[in-house]
């Protein structure tokens with residue numbers, strides 16, 4: 001599947017300033033509760049606070065939030081619903097699982113499947129990227145765990161990234177280490193964020209970065225010391 005032109009943001013839902021802090025705590029007051037809309041599909045839970053216009057999309061697909069066809073389909077539907085809700089201005093994507101943001105594409109989707117199923121899966125991967133990259137909402141990845149390969153792509157596709165500092169958490173397009181080649185548009189998404197030279201090195205060596213290392217290479221808007229965002 002080829003790509004057409006993707007328009008990015010540009011609506012009144014975008015703030016003038018770069019967004020540097022994200023409120024992710026529990027509701028401050030019970031009166032806030034009435035302005036909250038929640039929905040849950042098996043793999044993704046969404047909470048929208050209409051008073052702030054911020055939605056939090058939590059991945060809840062154990063063991064590792066791998067991007068299966070079902071997961072990607074739910075993700076696109078959830079994002080579309082938020083996109084259509086004019087009260088929603090921004091969305092934070094994060095994980096409900098400890099230690100893992102997303103393990104990337106579901107390996108089991110890429111093994112022993114029919115050509116039709118492979119086509120459907122690959123289209124869903126592209127759809128996820130198109131919808132997230134082309135979103136009119138401000139998109140933020142709160143990376144509270146490991147995020148290799150496709151998980152990293154998802155984070156890079158957001159407008160802003162915040163990562164929890166933990167030496168066990170790594171992020172990067174590490175496909176080379178797995179003996180596969182990162183598709184060109186994975187690479188391009190990384191180039192957009194960290195530039196050609198860093199991307200070249202990272203992809204050649206299949207590097208996974210810790211939060212402080214990634215910060216040095218300008219991956220982040222911010223990072224936090226708490227192990228759970």
Ligand SMILES: CCCCC/C=C\C/C=C\CC/C=C/CC(=O)SCCNC(=O)CCNC(=O)[C@H](O)C(C)(C)COP(=O)(O)OP(=O)(O)OC[C@H]1O[C@@H](n2cnc3c(N)ncnc32)[C@H](O)[C@@H]1OP(=O)(O)O
Pocket residue numbers: 063064066099100102103104105106107108109110111118119121122146148149150151175178180181182183
């Ligand atoms: C269909 C193809 C169409 C044609 C397309 C054409 C061209 C495209 C060509 C190539 C595609 C290139 C793009 C690739 C991008 C990707 O994202 S590939 C996936 C890369 N990701 C990984 O390899 C992640 C590997 N996993 C890990 O590193 C670790 O599991 C972890 C995430 C760091 C977590 O570690 P932890 O120790 O906590 O857990 P475990 O390792 O014990 O894992 C628990 C459990 O989860 C299973 N699992 C892990 N990762 C995946 C995964 N990506 N998909 C599915 N399942 C996964 C693991 O096997 C364990 O399972 P269990 O043994 O049954 O408990």
